[in-house]
Amino acid sequence: MAQVHARTxxxxxATPEQVYEAIADYNTVRPQLLPTQYSEYEVRAGGxxxxxxxxxxxxxxxxRVRDCLFTVSAPKPGTLVETDGNSSMVITWTVTAAGAGQTxxxxxxxxxxxxxxxxxxxxxxxxxxxxxxxxxxxxRLAGHLK
Numbered sequence: 478m479a480q481v482h483a484r485t486x487x488x489x490x491a492t493p494e495q496v497y498e499a500i501a502d503y504n505t506v507r508p509q510l511l512p513t514q515y516s517e518y519e520v521r522a523g524g525x526x527x528x529x530x531x532x533x534x535x536x537x538x539x540x541r542v543r544d545c546l547f548t549v550s551a552p553k554p555g556t557l558v559e560t561d562g563n564s565s566m567v568i569t570w571t572v573t574a575a576g577a578g579q580t581x582x583x584x585x586x587x588x589x590x591x592x593x594x595x596x597x598x599x600x601x602x603x604x605x606x607x608x609x610x611x612x613x614x615x616x617r618l619a620g621h622l623k
Contacts, residue, residue, distance in 0.1 A: 479589075486583040486609035488575050491622045493555060496580045497572045499621055501526040503549070506621060512613040527551040531559075537606060557623060565589040582618065584611045 489496060493586040499506045504524035511518060512537045523529035529549040536542050545566065547559040566588040575581040586607055 483586045483607040485608045487615040488581045493580045510617040
């Protein structure tokens, strides 16, 4: 199996602390950021940063729905890592200062892809689709930070 990787990023006019606080709030902020591809969102433990356990379904394509149960860790300052207990998917949110009053958020998603021709199509098209979804999440974050 080959690893599949998608990366989306955006820069905001806000401090790293403001941005991190927003993305680490799984109780209030995160549900507001999720586009229609997400359903059945539920915080099952915690709710703020590391130690949170959160469930959702992600309608990645018309036919593909992922049932996700993520456990959140914060291995270093400015980073949240969401590890799916139902698959090999790992989503890493990285918040970094980007100059005077600017902060960049990067979302890196990886998982073990399929093999064969199906794997080829997954590696080719899945990152583009996921980047569109995450770009919408980051656009909604911009609205929240105003």
